[in-house]
Amino acid sequence: MLRERLSNNIYFYSHKDDKFKNNILTVNFVLPLSIENASKYAIMPYLLTICNEDYGDIVKLNKRFGELYGANLLVDVKKMGNFQILSIGINFIDVKYALDNKNITLDCCHLLFSILKRPYLVEGMFEEKNIKIAKKILFDKIDNRFNNKMNYAIDKCREYMFSDDIQKISKYGYRKDIIKLNNHDIKEAYYEIFSRSRIQVVYIGSEEEEVKEACKSLFENYKALPFAKLKLSESNLKNEVCDIEETMDISQSKLVLGFKCQSEISPRISREFIVLNILFGAAPFSKLFINIREKMGLCYNCSSRYDKFSNTIMVSMGIDSINKEKAIKETLKQLEEIKLGNFTDEEFENAKLIVKNLLLKSRDDVFEINDKCLSQCLLGICKSARAEIKSVWLISKEDIVKVANTIKLDTVYFLKGGNND
Numbered sequence: 213m214l215r216e217r218l219s220n221n222i223y224f225y226s227h228k229d230d231k232f233k234n235n236i237l238t239v240n241f242v243l244p245l246s247i248e249n250a251s252k253y254a255i256m257p258y259l260l261t262i263c264n265e266d267y268g269d270i271v272k273l274n275k276r277f278g279e280l281y282g283a284n285l286l287v288d289v290k291k292m293g294n295f296q297i298l299s300i301g302i303n304f305i306d307v308k309y310a311l312d313n314k315n316i317t318l319d320c321c322h323l324l325f326s327i328l329k330r331p332y333l334v335e336g337m338f339e340e341k342n343i344k345i346a347k348k349i350l351f352d353k354i355d356n357r358f359n360n361k362m363n364y365a366i367d368k369c370r371e372y373m374f375s376d377d378i379q380k381i382s383k384y385g386y387r388k389d390i391i392k393l394n395n396h397d398i399k400e401a402y403y404e405i406f407s408r409s410r411i412q413v414v415y416i417g418s419e420e421e422e423v424k425e426a427c428k429s430l431f432e433n434y435k436a437l438p439f440a441k442l443k444l445s446e447s448n449l450k451n452e453v454c455d456i457e458e459t460m461d462i463s464q465s466k467l468v469l470g471f472k473c474q475s476e477i478s479p480r481i482s483r484e485f486i487v488l489n490i491l492f493g494a495a496p497f498s499k500l501f502i503n504i505r506e507k508m509g510l511c512y513n514c515s516s517r518y519d520k521f522s523n524t525i526m527v528s529m530g531i532d533s534i535n536k537e538k539a540i541k542e543t544l545k546q547l548e549e550i551k552l553g554n555f556t557d558e559e560f561e562n563a564k565l566i567v568k569n570l571l572l573k574s575r576d577d578v579f580e581i582n583d584k585c586l587s588q589c590l591l592g593i594c595k596s597a598r599a600e601i602k603s604v605w606l607i608s609k610e611d612i613v614k615v616a617n618t619i620k621l622d623t624v625y626f627l628k629g630g631n632n633d
Contacts, residue, residue, distance in 0.1 A: 213227050243405065244294060251385025252397050256401055259398065260331055261285050268332060280304055283304035298409075304316060315422075317418075337395045338395055361627060369526065453623065455623075459628045465629045468627075471619050472622045484614075491550060493515055495562070553609060
């Protein structure tokens with residue numbers, strides 16, 4: 213992976229691999245997460261990709277994508293720690309597969325740049341009908357999180373975990389704030405994302421020099437406000453465990469336990485937590501899966517996930533409500549087993565093998581490479597999968613025990629089924 217600074221607060225990351233048939237170019241606007249701006253920033257990627265000055269409606273825009281061998285847009289809003297990331301990109305075939313020898317790479321770059329820099333405005337304002345469409349897209353995404361009750365429970369647990377921290381804010385903002393957005397707010401947001409962002413351009417594909425030069429021309433007159441160095445913040449552990457229970461008419465209750473890792477966030481420590489998390493609840497041989505699901509039959513499904521940007525572990529499971537206390541007690545017991553070093557050499561090696569396989573797999577998918585590039589950008593590192601695998605293999609059992617002993621339960625969120633007694 214190559215990294216180059218294009219201009220103030222704009223960085224170009226490229227990854228060349230001839231094995232891919234498709235290329236990806238994404239422009240990622242990294243902004244401090246805030247309750248005041250989350251909704252108006254989240255709407256922008258969806259609004260900009262409905263139509264633009266060069267292609268006045270969605271039909272014309274889609275026709276142009278068809279002419280570029282079925283290229284397609286990549287639109288996303290992410291949250292990583294204290295940052296909201298707005299991503300707009302394009303996925304297209306590599307130039308060597310074009311039949312007419314046209315430079316499809318530059319054509320796709322120019323189309324993406326047109327979407328970013330030439331929004332469709334009427335008398336200097338976005339059209340109301342397009343704003344309504346973009347708002348509906350956000351509403352649907354919020355509803356999708358709510359309709360998936362496990363995702364909803366995880367989101368609620370995070371809200372309570374970070375009740376005094378900006379990390380509690382949804383990446384899409386909130387329905388009430390989206391409803392209130394007006395044309396003035398949205399126009400203001402458009403100019404703010406260009407003036408207040410740290411922009412990470414990520415390109416995976418061939419002809420990276422041409423793409424880099426095109427990106428330079430796109431941002432040649434770009435002048436951003438000074439952006440503080442990206443850093444990851446840790447949230448303080450609560451004085452006592454926050455225990456929240458809500459009732460909903462669902463057939464299966466959802467239990468989420470939020471753990472905070474009281475250690476300094478760093479790439480090295482993150483790798484140790486990733487291995488620990490696999491031992492704990494992210495593999496078929498993990499402590500939680502074997503004991504809570506297989507041996508005790510307390511849950512229908514269970515898993516744990518580690519977030520390196522907030523340095524937290526979330527354990528989630530679907531259970532009968534009568535098993536809540538047993539499931540919590542057993543989860544804490546299995547974490548204690550890891551803290552005491554009660555896991556076999558075989559389990560430890562298998563956990564590292566899973567990390568190795570995930571890293572190797574990530575090299576074979578342009579979308580995973582793109583996400584990894586963005587993640588590394590924010591963490592301020594630039595390491596190959598091979599280098600990361602080597603680092604993982606140097607982790608010892610003692611390292612796992614050490615970081616495990618920094619993990620403390622912070623929040624328990626229980627979504628109890630109304631008909632599940």
